[in-house]
Amino acid sequence: MKSPLVSGLFTMFIMYAVRGRLTSSGLTGRSYGRDSSRARHVPVCVWRASGAPALEMGENVDWNDSPEQATFRQEVRTVIQAKLPERYRNMDEDGEFGGWQSDRKSDDPATRQAAIDWANALAEKGWVAPQWPKEYGGAGLSPMEQFIFRQEMAAAGAPAVGGMGVQMLGPTLIVHGSPEQKAEHLPKILSGEVAWCQGYSEPGSGSDLASLQTRAVRDGDDWVINGQKIWTSGAHTADWMFALVRTDPDAPKHRGISFVIMDRHTPGISLRPLINMGWTHGFNETFFEDVRIPAKNTVGEVNRGWYVGASLLDFERSNIQGAMSARRTISELIAYVKSDAGKAKSQLEREPVLRHEIAQAYVESEVLFNFSFRIISMQNRGLIPNYEASTSKLYNSELVQRLARTGTKVFGLYSNVWDGKSQHAPMNARFTQSYVMTVPMTIAGGTSEIQRNVIATRGLGLPRG
Numbered sequence: 490m491k492s493p494l495v496s497g498l499f500t501m502f503i504m505y506a507v508r509g510r511l512t513s514s515g516l517t518g519r520s521y522g523r524d525s526s527r528a529r530h531v532p533v534c535v536w537r538a539s540g541a542p543a544l545e546m547g548e549n550v551d552w553n554d555s556p557e558q559a560t561f562r563q564e565v566r567t568v569i570q571a572k573l574p575e576r577y578r579n580m581d582e583d584g585e586f587g588g589w590q591s592d593r594k595s596d597d598p599a600t601r602q603a604a605i606d607w608a609n610a611l612a613e614k615g616w617v618a619p620q621w622p623k624e625y626g627g628a629g630l631s632p633m634e635q636f637i638f639r640q641e642m643a644a645a646g647a648p649a650v651g652g653m654g655v656q657m658l659g660p661t662l663i664v665h666g667s668p669e670q671k672a673e674h675l676p677k678i679l680s681g682e683v684a685w686c687q688g689y690s691e692p693g694s695g696s697d698l699a700s701l702q703t704r705a706v707r708d709g710d711d712w713v714i715n716g717q718k719i720w721t722s723g724a725h726t727a728d729w730m731f732a733l734v735r736t737d738p739d740a741p742k743h744r745g746i747s748f749v750i751m752d753r754h755t756p757g758i759s760l761r762p763l764i765n766m767g768w769t770h771g772f773n774e775t776f777f778e779d780v781r782i783p784a785k786n787t788v789g790e791v792n793r794g795w796y797v798g799a800s801l802l803d804f805e806r807s808n809i810q811g812a813m814s815a816r817r818t819i820s821e822l823i824a825y826v827k828s829d830a831g832k833a834k835s836q837l838e839r840e841p842v843l844r845h846e847i848a849q850a851y852v853e854s855e856v857l858f859n860f861s862f863r864i865i866s867m868q869n870r871g872l873i874p875n876y877e878a879s880t881s882k883l884y885n886s887e888l889v890q891r892l893a894r895t896g897t898k899v900f901g902l903y904s905n906v907w908d909g910k911s912q913h914a915p916m917n918a919r920f921t922q923s924y925v926m927t928v929p930m931t932i933a934g935g936t937s938e939i940q941r942n943v944i945a946t947r948g949l950g951l952p953r954g
């Protein structure tokens with residue numbers, strides 16, 4: 490008997506083949522499920538996009554938006570078209586973008602203003618935190634609406650606002666925080682006033698996070714923290730940090746950890762930049778030397794922080810941004826190699842096999858989209874994705890690396906040009922830069938080996954090694 494994962498994957502590929510999108514609808518790849526002229530009804534089924542209950546085998550899948558979903562999609566598009574600041578339009582071509590969080594701390598007033606304007610535009614609609622409940626200032630969107638919202642944002646290249654505060658810390662406080670913690674921190678995340686970073690990993694603790702050693706010792710009403718974190722993304726542009734610290738060194742390793750929050754500028758916290766191989770300052774080493782924070786900054790129970798932190802990893806798992814970004818990349822590559830400028834720089838005529846590679850990349854980007862769809866349809870039915878999210882994460886991070894390789898091969902020696910503004914750089918050196926910048930994708934957020942462990946044990950039911 491086939492496992493659920495294998496049959497799911499198999500069905501997805503079959504569905505894709507049956508839909509025949511590659512030949513019938515061109516290679517734009519942007520308007521999935523919106524255009525009624527492209528409605529397909531396929532005689533296999535795993536999930537229903539519109540959020541209705543699961544279908545039985547043999548029923549048809551309706552890939553189109555329901556009328557309400559179509560209205561909502563149009564509303565999102567209209568806001569993006571009207572309000573997205575010029576800086577964020579065609580960001581891919583510009584090439585230099587550290588994200589909303591770094592823009593808000595930029596030395597350039599126009600860049601800072603773009604970050605503020607975009608945050609205000611989303612805040613007006615309650616869309617800074619689309620997934621948060623309305624009572625906490627979120628939009629309270631259903632999983633399917635969130636999916637549509639993120640799909641449209643990603644299709645337009647519009648940056649999300651609020652970073653880890655919206656994605657991780659906020660939802661955690663909503664579940665585990667005290668009333669005072671919620672009242673103090675949630676509004677500042679929603680207004681864009683405070684950005685957060687994550688202090689989990691340590692030099693000896695990444696995949697085996699529960700072995701972390703940064704120590705917090707109780708002293709009166711305070712914790713006193715000593716130790717080191719590493720790979721702290723955006724710590725240099727963040728205002729606050731959430732972290733896991735060891736509060737009971739004698740307990741079994743998962744049971745002696747607490748989840749704490751702290752002002753990033755508390756005396757005793759220092760950063761050392763880590764410059765990646767794309768010459769970008771994205772993450773840091775973070776050092777704690779007798780850092781004193783109030784004990785009331787503990788989220789959830791003392792020594793139960795592992796479970797608080799673990800629930801934090803469970804939010805937003807559809808990976809739709811990754812799927813849309815892969816679609817954009819491959820569609821824009823295809824459009825470019827068909828243009829005169831692209832023909833002059835591409836190797837397609839000399840190396841016809843590259844056309845197969847592009848077609849393969851196109852198929853794979855659609856497979857990724859279907860992984861996202863699967864997860865969101867599970868969430869819509871109240872199911873919690875488990876190995877399915879690992880499958881999507883694994884596939885996404887390896888796909889972006891393959892896309893980067895394909896793009897650099899397509900442009901041959903032109904791919905040696907790093908400077909996106911050079912007239913010799915095809916597509917503003919996007920593939921050259923992503924060839925370098927996507928290397929950590931298979932490490933960040935859990936390595937590919939760890940995802941495969943999850944898929945093997947929880948998805949395929951294989952015995953642990």
Ligand SMILES: Cc1cc2nc3c(=O)[nH]c(=O)nc-3n(C[C@H](O)[C@H](O)[C@H](O)COP(=O)(O)OP(=O)(O)OC[C@H]3O[C@@H](n4cnc5c(N)ncnc54)[C@H](O)[C@@H]3O)c2cc1C
Binds near residue numbers: 689939
């Ligand atoms: C771009 C980027 C941003 C990041 N941002 C943050 C952040 O903001 N905050 C934060 O706390 N951390 C962050 N991290 C850290 C990230 O979570 C860790 O790098 C990741 O969990 C892997 O841990 P490690 O680097 O210690 O590698 P290790 O865990 O030491 O792994 C080394 C190698 O051993 C393999 N391995 C380990 N255990 C197993 C196993 N059980 N089975 C099979 N293979 C195994 C791994 O797959 C890997 O190939 C970031 C990392 C990157 C690359």
